[in-house]
Structures are given as structure tokens and as C-alpha cells.
Amino acid sequence: MNYIILVVFLGGALLTFFAGKINNVLQDILFLASILVPASLFFAYVHAGNIFNLTLGGIHLSLGINAMSWLFALIVLGLGSMAAFYSVSFMKGKERRGYFYFNFILTIMAMTGILMSRDLVSFFIFWEIMTWSSYLMTVYNGKDVQTVGIKYFVFSAIGAYAMLMAIVVIHSINGSFMIEDLVRSFPEMPVNMQILIPVLLLTGFGVKAAIMPLHVWAPGAYSNAPMAYTSIFSGALSKMGIYGMVIVMVSLLSYVPEGYWFREVIAWMGGITAVIGTLWAIKQDDAKKLLAYSSIAQLGYIIVGIGIGTPLAMMAGLFLAVVHALFKGTLFLAVGAIERQTGTSNFREVTGLIRKMPWTFVASLISIISLAGIPPMGGFVGKWMLYESLLTSNHYLLVIVIFFSSTAAFLYCYKFLFGFFLGQEEKEWANVKEAPVLMVVPMLILSFFSFLLGTYPGIILKPIDAGMQYLGYGITQNHLWQTSVIFNTWGNQVVLQPLLYSIIAIFLFFLIFLTIKSFKQTRYVTTKDISSSGEVPKEHENLTFSVDFMQPFMRAVEPVMRRQIDKYYTGLANGLEALFDFMRKIYTGNGQTYAIYVIVFVVILLLFKDILF
Amino acid sequence: MQEKKIKNKIIKRVKTNFKDARDRNDFKYNRLDFSVKKEIIPSVLFYLKDEMGFIHLSHISCVDWLEEGELEVVFILWSPEEKIKVFVRTRLDRDNPVMDNLDMIWRQANTYERELREMYGIQFTGLEAPDEFILEDWQGPPPMRRDFDTEAYSNETYFHRPGREDAEDVRETITKRSGEDIPDFAKKYSR
Amino acid sequence: MVGTPVLFIVIPLLAAFLIPLLGMLWKELVRIVPGLVLAYMLVLSVNLLNHVLIYGPIVEVIAGWRPPLGINLVFSAFSGFLVTLVVFMGLLIWVYSYRFKRNVDFEPAKKYFLLLMMLITGSVGIILTGDIFNMFVFIEITGISGYALTAFYTGRDSAEASFKYLMLGSIASTFLLLAIMIIYSQVGTLNMADIASKMHTIKPVYKIISFIFFITAIGIEAEIFPLNGWAPDAYTEAPGPVGAAFAGIVVKASVYAIVRYVYTIFDLSGAYDFLILIGLITLIMAETAAIRQERLKRMLAYSSIGQMGLVMVAFGMGTEEGVFAALFMILNHAIIKSLLFFSGSYLVYNSKHKYIKEVNGMSKYLPITSLLFALGAFAIVGLPPFAGFWSKLSMLTAAADSNMLFIIALVLIVSVVELVYYLRVVNRIYFFNKEEKTEPKKPTFNALIVMITLGALILVIGFYPDAITGILHKASADLMDKGQYIHDVLSLNK
Amino acid sequence: MINDKNSQKIVDFISNWARKHSIWVLGYGTGCGAIEIPPTMTSRYDAERLGIRGAATPRQADVLLITGYLTTKTLKRVIRVYEQMQDPKYVVGFGSCTINGGMYYDSYNTINVLDKYLPVDVYINGCMPRPEAVLSGFGKLQQLIGEGKANGATKYKENLEWYRANQKKVIPNWVMPEYNW
């Protein structure tokens, strides 16, 4: 069954690509089918036991699923299906539909393949397919391809090649590419290999998970890809890095003494990633960039959770991974909807869409609340577990770092909502309509789930628990979570259900009080009707405060922002290019020089013949 | 003495360049005064700014010579180096007060010109600025002209609370009532 | 037995000389005959290869002189594989250049196909021969036809490039002759197998010096740094298919020569490490030089040099895995680089200077060519699931098994550089707006067929590498088995 | 029960009492009168002890305090501010200028009688009125509110057309949102 799913994906991708030559509607239907059919096949027929073996080029490949990868497959296929529905409407009337659909399906296929891989070679193959198909999406708009696109691919390639090196090294030690064999033999490996292999693998996964020094590709790539795709890019594709990290951190590093330091370093890197991502997100004026940096920051939390590695922390990390897929997927979809309806995603240009696109606003609001980690949404549960796990495992400074990042996140959360939906309504956007139903419904479904998980986290904690048991953790139910209750290891708890009901009750009470009593009496006035020193703003006067939105805060943190990792990378790249340009000049184009080279070559060989041969 | 020399020099230079410029040189202090025709105003001002160092435009003012049927526009320039100010006057026809826009010489002239346009009705050809400046929704004649009767206008346009017509200088009455004298300083202001 | 190896040399040579004569009969024959010849040779070589894989190598003696005195041709799994590859590439080049640019006219076409046949003859000869002087002759044949082909466009630049090639080529001949002289003076024989069996009798100094001269001489043809000064110019100025021929045929033959010397003839232990060293230097120099190039073909040329460096590194490992990886890379490189040259030529078809920036926005005018170029670019940097990945993986696995972690890291870092410049070109093709300067030319039907065939091959090998790995394994085992080679050749004596 | 007349009376009494003791003033500081407000609010006269405090925006304010002459230009803004305030609201005219134009009675662009344009509940006489006078004026206003007689807003609503005609007479170019609380 495993390979049939992949084949269906691949065939669907090709069919969809060529169907565009015949009929657009046919193409849409084929596209949906080639996402949904394999997804439903997956959930219907694939179980942990099914293993499909294949020998290709003398290498033993093996596909199968386990409890851990099932969890991630849930993210990939669930979010993928939602984004697929969205894409059909999103791509209506756009160029390069076949290109988009092809790469979309291919990415989903690659991610499914990664999760199914039981050996490192097929893991790597699917990883690379994922990389280049996502790269092709990154350059979809044809904007900044030589900078953003290349940067993305170069970082991905560095990561992937690090991984490849690890794979061949593992093979030379083990004589096998199977992940199981790696896990089994890792504790007996020599110490330098025990350090080298995780470092290489973590580099590979860290690139996709946008961990701190390797994150610079993310903002550009996330914002350049079409938004329907970026929701997967940020929601699911980055989780592949997390998935790999989970394997490395838990299956390999927990069994060796050096693992402790790896965990600490990775956790701190995650923490710093969270802070830096948040600070840069606050500075952005473009919603895509903002969400991209926010993704970096959120992935930082997840990495912290996985890095700490206590049962509660691991659960927090995985739960956050799921919830992040939900809310960040929704937010990117919302930005896509706004961009489609208005033509821009810049906060300075778009304002006051709340009355034009109310459902998009509702989805964004719920997702933002979830992102900010405010109860009663799913984000809170993940954050709570993360804090409690950090506290109970004595990472006090990390708590502060995470808390700072999380508090500062409110700034960009508000900026997102204010920039798009609130503020003065402008004449320019007076005719903006709500996005099509097919775009709104996936957003609402996704945001509903992040609401649901805030009350009944047990729904998703159960598969997480199963996955963690697969990784070797004990059963965590009953002492860490129940359907609607979460505990920390000190025995403190948060009971979500009554809290939620209280919140809803109070909310309804005051909504009734304010709405029924005054909504009828009050009438709507436009946002031009504000108390601005008695002036009446003219139609063309936009009083919305959107330029340098968080300037006071930025001034306060200005010393931190002055240094950018990106600049160092750019400097390095420029230096290398200059070096290469110098190297190029060795080929002077002069025949005499070449002849001299030959003579020099011979002379050198003759001089050093004793050493060389 | 020094000042006088400089002043004479300036007058000489201006007069050689602009033959029909009439000057007045009887001011005590650092002040000069030229009257020129409106056609050569731009060239005079350019000359004063670029050649003579009168780089600062202090003000553009206007005098309404109702009896002579003319409006006199006064440009007040200031030379920070010589510490001398120059008044350049020109006369416009009161019925058709038109002259050239000068805000390319000094950017701030724009403001003064808008004010003059609004208050005296002088049209500056080529002046690019919104119509309204200080008087919003003004529909009457230019209010600073001497033939504009502000009280009549006010009576016509605005409401008046009755009782002000028979309002007199009540100070005399008060004095009688309380037996006080009007203080000397107050007498000056008395009607 | 379906044919003998000697046909591989006789038939194309004959065809080459007959082409002008046949041209007198019917002008079109000039074009058709080489194709027929090459097709026949392909059938022949495939048959022979099949035979060889089952029954062991064929050793053919020319004119009845038995080794070690006479000249013999060895068609083993290793050389047979390379011959098949060379002939196959030759056929594709023929199809592609059937009416390519100046070939449309009779006179140039006559010269072109004549020289092409000579080139193929020489290359096949280098691979098949079992005699070092004979190899020298074939190298000269290859070289001379190469010089002429480089100057095919008869421009100033072409002449200059050709002259550089010629100059270095003559230096190469000198060194080769010197080396042969030393060997002959010491061993008294020119037969490879015989030399190999007597190599332990030679004094190390002579051995090493002759090896150095050999390496220098063949290294010039095999484009190792710093002997490859001619290559970028030649690739740039020669016609597109000739570039492919250099990359797919000449260089392969030269690498074969080096490998034969290192593996079979000489027993120097340091030679393997030397191969790795020189391969790495070549790789790094070429790839770093490629990234800043302004002309498309020059960039491809440097990339080609770099790939050959990589092949050299793989050969230098000296293990069977390494040889397997190297052969796999040779195969992939032949296919992919030819595809890149072929499609690249059409992308800059009407441009005078072949600047990279002139490919901007070509995807709108030449969709299939652009797609194939992109496919080739993705494949050559080793992205799965395309062909290049498997060779890279096998190369790295072999390196890891030989504990060469540093080399793995270096190769991978250089791969990133390679990735960058290929992606830049692909991005230009797809996402930039076309400048008005050059007029895109649609590829001819036969060119399209060739390119699609190569593209399909890339995909086939990518998705099903087992199609080729069996042969490669046998070929690499064949190369490693030095004693068997000597035995096979010298046993004819008895 | 709520609509019962007596209970309505009680509610009115309570709310009037509250309004009376909590007066949030929006000072429209035109002319020289604004300088009299700081002493009124600060230590010496301390208007806050009577529940009088400043309001930042018209939305929060109860009383619009117009401290001096109003040109036609500022009148427009004052009307705008007044219409933005929420019921119940009161206007206090401060100084002679608002009563009969004061020393600007013959100016070509100041209005002379404020109550033709806005419903003034209390005038404070003087040029300038001292803080004592201001406090006394507010005392009067409190008294009126307590008695429920400070119904300028109602008057304005009822006679809106008359007020509008007067306003439009001096502000011919009328571009303001409609007032329909």
C-alpha cells in the first residue's frame, strides 16, 4: 500500500500537469483527487505493520509507517488537503497553474515519502525531492529568484549534503542504510562518530526547521512562494526538520552521554531562534515576511521542547508542531486570501478589511490568539506544557528567554490584525469582497481545530503519546494529560474545560449586555467619523497609523537588531565570489601561460616525486 | 558711518542696474527703500538675492492706497552679512492687481502670496496653491482692503445680541456712582 | 561471436576516408553514411558487450602478430562498456548535428563528418588498444581531428582556441613519446599487458618519471588542472555538438588511458592518492572558475572539467566501489553534459558571444529545450530522483567506505558551488524577461529527438538505476582484476 | 416596571445626581480664555473636588467648554466636536466673546452670538472670567443638571433645522457627516 500512495501522488502530479492543456476544471478536479485519494488511502489502509521493500541500484529501500511518523503524516496530509481545497480557488485565473499543482502534489508526495522512509537513502531522496519542488515554488513568482531562491536552495543543499555525508558515513560504519540499524548501533559507535553524525544530521534538519544560524533563507522563501503553498511550507514542510530532529535527539542522542550537551545546545539555539525571529517579525511591514519570521520563532519553541526532551517537553514540542501547522497554515492562507482580493499584502497599503472580509478576520483572529498562546486556544496548551517542562527540568533562564519571545509576539500578532483588518477604511478597498467559499472554509476548519485543541488537547495528545511510546518514552497519559486536563511533573494542573466554559459564559454575558442593549441603539459610523480635533478627515486622507508601527519598541531593542546574521552570510558570499573571480583569472586565455602551467606541473611533480609516489 | 557707506554703495549698484528705481535714503537706521515697476520686480529681487547678499525674505506686505487707486506690495529683504534690510515696493492697479509669482526665488514667498491673495485679492500669475488659506469659506470681498466695511459685514452676516447699540462708555457713569476718578492711564483709552 | 573489435577501428576509419568520395556520388550521402556506420557500430558493440559479459573478454590480434610483439585490441567488460558509450554518444551527436548550423552546406558538412568519424575512431582506438605506442597514434588522431573541429567555425576566436589546443596537444605528444621511450628502453616491449607483468623489474626512478610524463601527456587531453587551459576555449568556440563530443567522447577516452596506466600498467601505490589529489584540485579549481563565467558554454566547459576531476577522485580510491562510482559518473556525465551542451546550444543559438544573460526568458520560446536544460542541470548537481544522484551517492559511499571524510566534505561543498551556478542559469531561463537582442531558434526535429532521448535516459536511470548497475559492476570488477587482464592478453601467446 | 413613570423618576434622579457630580469637561481652548482653565483645575481652586475633570476626547466628555471667540473657521470644528459628544451633553459659553462677540463684535470673521449656533446651557460672563466665576458657572450648570433643566442637547435635536440654517449661513461650504443621534 505504501508505494501505491506514492505512485498515485506521482501519477496524479503528472496527469494534473498535462490536464491543464485540456481543461482547467479537469485540472482542478485531478489536482484535488491526486491529493485527497492518496490521503484517504493513507488513513484507511496504512498501518504500522505494512512494510514495503525494494532494492534499487543495489541499495535496500524500505517504506513503512510508525506511530511517530503517523502523527506527522496527519499534519502533512491534513493541512495539505485543506490547502489543496484552498489552492483550487486561489489559483483560479493565474498563470502557471500546472507548474503550481505539479510541485504542490510533489511536495506532499515527498513529505509523505519522508515519513514513510525506513532507510536513509529513500529518506534523502524524498528530502531532496521536497527541497527542489519547494524551491520551484519559491521562485514561482519569478521575483528575486537569484537572491531569495538561490539562498533557499543553497542553504537546503548545505543541509542536505551534510545529511548525505552523515548517511554515507553511517553506511560505512554500519554497512546498512536502515534507520533501525543506525539506532541500534549508535551507542556502540566511536565517540567522534557519535558527535559527527548528529551534528551533520542536525545541520540538515536544522536548515528546514530554520534554526537560528541557518534561518536566513526562510523569510524570503516563505514570502515569495504563493501563499496557498506557504501554508504547507511553513506548516508542514518545516515540520520535516522537526521530525528528523526528533529522531536524532531521541532515538540517537538519548542513549549516549554526549547527548546531554547536544540537547542543551539545541534547546538554547531554539530559544535564541525564538527571540530573534520574534524581534524581526515585529519590524516587518509585509504580512508574508512577518509570518515568515514568526514561523521561525514558533519553530524555535518547538525545537526547545524537543531539545529538552523530558516527556512533557517532548509532548509540548510535538503538540506545538501540530498547533503551529494549524494556526500558521490558517494565517498564511488568510494572507493569501487578502492578497488575492486586494493585490497586496503590505500593512502600509491595506487597512480596514474587517467589514469586507469578516470570515477571514474570524479565522485570523482565532489563529492569532492561538499563536499568541492565549487561552482558550490550542496554542496555550502547547506553551503551558513547554513552560512547565522547562520549569520542572530546571531550565530557568530558558523560561525567561521563551517568555520574552512569547510576550513580544503579541506585538506582531496585534500588528497583523491591525494592519489588515482594523484601522481606517479606505475608499481604495471599498469594493473588496470576501474571498470565495472554497478559500474561507478551509481557513475556518483549520481555526476551528486550533480552538478544539485548546479545550480537548487529548484528541491530539493521544497520537502524540503513541508516537512517543514508539520512540521509547513511557506511557504519559494520566500523569501528564487527560482529555481536557494537563499536568506538569510537579503535579500542578490546568483544567481546560470549566475554564473554557467560564470564558464563554462571561463572554456571552457581556456580548449580550453590550450588543443587544447597545447594538440596537447604536448605529455604525464610518471610521472617518473619529474625534480628531474636530477635523473631518477627507476621503483621501488616511489616518491609519501603520508606518513604523512598533517604533518605540524597536528603539528599545535597537542594539540587538543592529547585528544581522544575514549580513555575515552576505559578506561571506561576496567574499567567496570575489575569491572565485580571482580563481577564474588563473585561466588567462593565453596559450603561453597554459604552456608554462604544463611545464610547472611537470617540474613540481618531478620535484616532489618521492613524496607523491 | 560704515553703514552709510554700505548703504550708498548698495543704492549705487541698484540704480546703475535698474535705471527707473526710485530710492529713499532718509532712514536713520539700517534700512533702504526702493520703488520699482512691477515688471522688473523679479529681476530686482533676483539681483538683490544673488548679487547683493539679501538672501532672506522677511515678509511681503501690502498697503492699500485707496485714494490713488493702487495697491502697493512691499518686499522686505534682509542681508545677514551687511545687517541691512531693503524694502522693495511696487504699485499695482487696484482694480486689476496682478503680478508675477515669486515663490521660485524664496519658497516662503508662497505663504505670503497666498495671504495677499486672500486678504487683498492680488492675483499672482502662476501661483500653485490651494485657494483657501486662512479664511475658510470666505465669500465676501477681500477683507483687508480699506473699502471693506467690516462692521457692516459683520452686522449683515452674523447675529448680534440686542443691547450693544446703546452701549456707552460706562466708565463715566461708574465714576459718578462710586465717586472715583478715572485713573490717568485709563483716560488715554477713554472715548 | 558476432564481430571482432577490429571492426570498431576499421569501419569508421574507412567511412571517414570514404565520405569525400561518397559525397561526389550524392551529396546527402555525406550525412547519411556516418549515421549508418555508427548505428552499425552501436549494434555491434552492444552485441559484443553482451557476449563479453557472459563469456569473458575478447582479445583481438591485429595482423597476426601475437602479443607482446604485435598490436592487440582488448574488448573487456570495462573497455567494452566505454566503447559502447562512446559509440552511442557518437550516434547521438551525429543525429543532433545532422543539419546543425554550417552543416547545412555540403563542404563544411563533408569536413565535419569526416573529422567526427576520425575523432570517434581515435577515441575508440584509445580505449580498445592494448599497445602503448598504438595508443599514442590514436591519441594523435583524436587530437588532430579535435584541433580541426575546434576551428570549424573559421573565426578568429576559433582559430585561437584551436591553436591553443594544438600547442598543448603537441606538448602532450612530446611527453607521451618521452614516456614511451623510457618504458621501452627499460622493458623492451610496448604491449601493455607485457609491460604490466614486467613493471616490477623497472627501477623506481624510471617508473616514476615515465609515469609523470604519461600523466602530463594524457592529463592534457583529460583536462586535469593545470593542464586544461585549452579546454574552456575549445569548448566555447567549437560547435555545440563538438563540445558534447569532447565531453562525452574524447575526455572519456583520455580518462580511460589514465586509469589503464594507473590500474594496470604501473604498480605505483602513490598513484591512487595522486589521482585523488589532482582530481580534487581540478574539481575545486574548475567549479570555482565556473561560477563567475559570463558565457554559457564556458561555464559548461568548466563544469565538465570539474566533473572529470570528480571521476578522477573516484578512480583514485582504488576500490571496486570507487571504480563503480567513477564509471557510473562517466556514464551520467556523458549523458547529462551532452544534454546540457545540446540544449544549451539552442538556448544561445543566434547569439554571437553566447553570454549567459542571453538565455533570459527563453522558456517562453523554447519550452521543451528549456525544460530539458533544467532537467540536465538538476541531474548533474545530483538531485534525486535523477540520474546524477545515484552516481554521486555511490561515489560518496565509496569514499566513506575508504574513510575519506574530508574528501566527502570537500566534494559536497564544491557541489553547492556547482548548484549555485546551474541554478542561476535555470532561473534566468525561466524567470527573467527576455532581452530583445537574440532571436531564438526552434530546435530541429532530430535535435529534439536526441535531447528527449537523453532526457528520458536521465529519468530512466534516475528511477531505475538497476538498468545500468549490473554492467557497471562487471566493468569495475574487470578493471580491478589486473592479473586476469595480463593473463588474457599474454595467454594468446601460447 | 422599568417603564413605570415613578420608577423612571427615580432613575432620572439617580442619573442626574451622578451627572451632576461627575462633569467631564472638554475644553475648547480658543482665544485667551484657555489660560483661565489651569488655575481652575489646579491646587488653588481645585475643580476636581466638585467632580469636574478634563476629558481627552469628545466621546468621553459631558461638557463642551468654549473659552472665547469663535471664528467661522473654528466654529466648524466646534460644531463637529459638539456633534461627536454623546448624550447627555452640555455647552458652557465662557467669556464675553461667546455672549455677544465681546471686543470682536465688529470683526468680519468671528461669530458674536454662540447660542444661535449651538445650544448653550450656561454662559459665564467676564473678559476674562476668573476661576471663581468659572466655578460659579459650573455650580449653576450642576444645579440645572440636578433639576433636569440642562436640556440643551434636546433643544438642539428638536430645532436642528434652525441651528443648521444658522450654521450654514456662515459656513456655506458644508461638508460634514449628518447628525442623527
Next chain:
Amino acid sequence: MNELWFDIMGAIVTVIVAFVVGITYMGLSRKITARVQNRKGPPFYQNFIDALKLASKTSAIHHGFMQHVGPAFMMITSIMSVLIIPVLRGNAWFVNLNFHGDLIFILYIMVFGPLGMALGAGQTGNPNSAIGVTRGLSQMVGFEIPWVMALVALMMQYHTTSIVDLMNVQIQSGMWLMFSSPFAFIAAVMAMLGMFRYSPFDIVGAPQELASGPMSENGGKYLFTLMSSGSIFAFAKLTLYVDLFMGGAGNLVELVIKTFALYLIPMLYGVTSPRYRTEQSIRWFWGWPTFFGFLAIIYAVVF
């Protein structure tokens, strides 16, 4: 069923107590400020009158749905905090939701309201509102750091994240946490200055610059809701401080005394200080308060 009604009644009583106490404190603060400024000042019940007046005003207009929902959000936050924070030790009336959440939950539910209010303010379209909100959020980032450091120190030291447990610790040891963890108390109190937004940290409202900031378009009922929820919230925060650092309170009188003593700190600091700029305020919080927070953590780790 009976128990549920009892719970609901208890919750309502808690909220009413919080409202009354909080709004009285606000009135008292005006009185005390006036006395400091050598004025007579309004009566202490002045804020009741203000609230009553605001409630009796009409609200004729709105700028959109969020303007209605924003104050409701604010109210939820206040009421939720006051329900989750233990008001009295072991009193059946005030149990509410004490055992359903913990400190981290409270930290997060506390920002729910400002965010909702910020949304309401944003919908009005008044630029002053948005500026005020950005200042408020920025300042929040400032003072949350020492505040969280203090809390983390407490949680580390006593191995619990529950307020009830922390209160029990104080009862058992017989010593208030403000004495046993002095640095945490100092950091928390310094953070409290920002939390109450009295001068010099009143950068959000800043009537002189921003026309009362986020509230500038809210009058009448909206302002009433905000005002009452603000007073409930103030009470909740004070109670939290009392619970954490002063051993909680056995009865309402004790609670009022303790909370008022705490309340005097930001208020008296406020009357004597001019306003900071936003970034000055943030940097102030990241200076000494954070230093004390670090000390608190070191103290918690070492002892």
C-alpha cells in the same frame, strides 16, 4: 445542581467585591494624589459617580463589531483573573476556579484582555488608539520580564506553579514570601509599577499626547465597561500579589489592608514622577528590575 448555583453565586459575589474594592481604590488614588498636590480632591466615592454617569450615558454610535467585542474581552480577562486567583484563604464563598489554573495560565489570561481591547481600539480607526496600543504592548514586553523572573524564582524555589500551593507554603513556614524571597518581591513590585500604568509609566493613555489612547473613541457604556473591568483587574492583580508574597488573607478586611498597602506603592511613585517615553520605560524595566529578577533566580537556585 445546588453546588453549581452556590459556585455561581460565589463567583458573582467575588466579582462584585472586586468591583467595589477596585473602584474605591481608584477613587482613593485620586484623593491621595490630590492631597499630595495640596488639593482637596474629589470624594473617595467619586469613581462610583463617574461609573454611574458613564453607564447612564447613551452610546449612539459604534465603529464596527470589534468595538463591542473589545470591552467584552477586557471584562472576561478581569473576571477570569479574579475567579482564578484565590481571594481568601479557605473560604467557601470564594473558591471559584482556584484549582483549575495555575500561574502560567494567569499570566496568559491576563494579556487576553489588553489584546481584545486593542482590537476594539483598532477598529475605531483613530490613530491615537493604535499608537496607544503599540505603546502599551511594548511596555508590557518591558515589565513582563522582571515579573516573570520573579515568578520563575518562586516556582523554582518551591517546586510548584500553583498559587494555592504557594499560599500553603507560606502558611506552613509562617513566613511571607516577601521576606523569604526578597529579591523576587522587589522585582515583582517594580514590575507592578508598569502593570498599574501610573505615572511615569502612563504612556498608554497619555491624555496630553494621545487623547487617552486606546479609549479615545470609547464613551458611555464602552468606557464604563473598560473602567469597571479595569478596577476588577486592578483588584485581581493586587490579590495575586498578596497571595504570592504576603501569605494571602484570611478575611476581607485583612485583604483590603494588604492590597491597599501594595496599591500605595505604584500610586505614590506615580504622583511624584513625570512620564517616561516608551523606550525609556522599556529600558527601565530591563535595568534594575531585571537585575533583581536575576538575583531572585540565583537566590532561588542557591537556597
